[in-house]
Amino acid sequence: MIYADNAATTKMSETARQAMLPYLDGIYGNPSSIHRMGQQAKAALEDARTRIAGILHCQSREILFTSGGSESDNQAIRSAARLGAADGKRHIVTSAFEHHAVLHTMQKLEQEGFEVTFLPVPEDGVLALRQLEEAIREDTCLVSIMFANNEIGTVQPVREIGRICREHGVLFHTDAVQAAGHVPIDVKEMNIDLLSLSAHKFHGPKGAGVLYARRGVRLSNLIEGGAQERNLRAGTENLAAICGMAAALEEAAAKMEEDAAHTAALRDRIIEGLEKIPRGILNGDRRRRLPGIVNFCFEGIEGETLLLLLDERGICASSGSACTSGSLEASHVLLALGRSRSLAYGSLRLSLCALNTEEEAEQLIGAVTECVRRLREESPGWHDRMEGRIPFELKQG
Numbered sequence: 001m002i003y004a005d006n007a008a009t010t011k012m013s014e015t016a017r018q019a020m021l022p023y024l025d026g027i028y029g030n031p032s033s034i035h036r037m038g039q040q041a042k043a044a045l046e047d048a049r050t051r052i053a054g055i056l057h058c059q060s061r062e063i064l065f066t067s068g069g070s071e072s073d074n075q076a077i078r079s080a081a082r083l084g085a086a087d088g089k090r091h092i093v094t095s096a097f098e099h100h101a102v103l104h105t106m107q108k109l110e111q112e113g114f115e116v117t118f119l120p121v122p123e124d125g126v127l128a129l130r131q132l133e134e135a136i137r138e139d140t141c142l143v144s145i146m147f148a149n150n151e152i153g154t155v156q157p158v159r160e161i162g163r164i165c166r167e168h169g170v171l172f173h174t175d176a177v178q179a180a181g182h183v184p185i186d187v188k189e190m191n192i193d194l195l196s197l198s199a200h201k202f203h204g205p206k207g208a209g210v211l212y213a214r215r216g217v218r219l220s221n222l223i224e225g226g227a228q229e230r231n232l233r234a235g236t237e238n239l240a241a242i243c244g245m246a247a248a249l250e251e252a253a254a255k256m257e258e259d260a261a262h263t264a265a266l267r268d269r270i271i272e273g274l275e276k277i278p279r280g281i282l283n284g285d286r287r288r289r290l291p292g293i294v295n296f297c298f299e300g301i302e303g304e305t306l307l308l309l310l311d312e313r314g315i316c317a318s319s320g321s322a323c324t325s326g327s328l329e330a331s332h333v334l335l336a337l338g339r340s341r342s343l344a345y346g347s348l349r350l351s352l353c354a355l356n357t358e359e360e361a362e363q364l365i366g367a368v369t370e371c372v373r374r375l376r377e378e379s380p381g382w383h384d385r386m387e388g389r390i391p392f393e394l395k396q397g
């Protein structure tokens with residue numbers, strides 16, 4: 001089997017697993033309990049917080065533990081919206097290619113009377129700073145722009161976005177779920193006010209995440225109940241997962257340069273190989289992208305069918321976000337880039353990590369090339385194109 005779906009989730013590392021074990025076995029106390037086992041758990045929780053804060057370059061009191069990326073995104077956006085509304089500011093700026101955890105929250109806020117500007121996405125998948133700056137108004141309370149896109153992998157100019165937001169006195173949230181553990185993040189230097197990350201995207205366990213909130217940015221609760229997380233997130237902490245997350249983030253940070261170099265070399269080899277398939281196109285800028293993500297559209301094929309063929313060959317891949325696969329909707333990310341609906345249906349995302357090998361990269365190139373050829377041979381629409389009855393959408397090559 002070749003696993004090339006690391007943007008959906010990653011294999012948990014042995015380091016993360018080992019870090020979790022004590023809290024799945026012997027130390028099962030509740031961090032809120034007075035007794036010694038509770039206090040041991042509490043110490044582990046605060047140790048995890050301190051270590052994560054160190055990696056993001058913030059203070060430990062600025063780290064809030066959540067259940068993952070979706071919850072962090074929801075809480076960050078809802079908190080900023082509430083702060084804005086209290087100040088008479090009901091306008092938010094985001095982009096058209098955010099993750100659904102952001103987009104759907106924005107749509108809810110629109111129904112609640114907020115006005116949201118969805119910035120258009122240039123064809124290269126990197127947002128234009130001028131357009132962002134022009135979208136900010138007197139009544140803007142929040143800018144939420146993802147650090148790196150989960151479908152096409154493009155990395156946004158976060159530092160500059162943070163600077164613009166700071167200059168205009170607007171809060172800046174970034175969904176860094178794809179970036180954390182993969183590219184360097186310094187929340188202070190990048191002027192980030194709110195940041196979301198999720199452990200299972202960097203070889204940690206599922207069900208643990210972080211919301212970084214700069215000191216002075218008041219959060220509001222999504223979940224009411226006990227006084228955990230300084231009264232901001234009720235519920236007994238998922239301690240084993242939180243300890244696994246801290247270990248995974250530290251490990252990812254320590255190996256970042258080496259892993260990124262290895263993964264980016266595989267990525268570039270795959271891009272080079274897949275570009276030889278006629279009538280295909282790479283989605284997103286060639287250089288300003290995460291080390292692990294490759295996304296292509298191939299004219300005249302159905303992405304879902306391609307995935308099934310690849311699966312038969314033991315290859316785990318995706319057509320884009322896990323949320324859109326299984327439904328017959330074209331990816332909102334590819335449509336935002338300006339791809340046609342029919343081209344967007346023919347997308348393939350291969351997302352790699354340091355565990356993938358050069359041999360696997362060659363096998364991926366071979367299998368995708370072969371499967372695309374086979375699907376086209378079997379497609380009447382492709383024959384219509386080949387015989388000139390329908391024009392091609394993409395140029396050769």
Ligand SMILES: *Cc1c(COP(=O)(O)O)cnc(C)c1O
Nearest residue numbers: 068069070099101150177178198
């Ligand atoms: C995976 C992902 C999320 C959701 O994270 P969960 O921990 O699965 O809730 C949010 N944003 C992006 C960019 C993601 O890739």
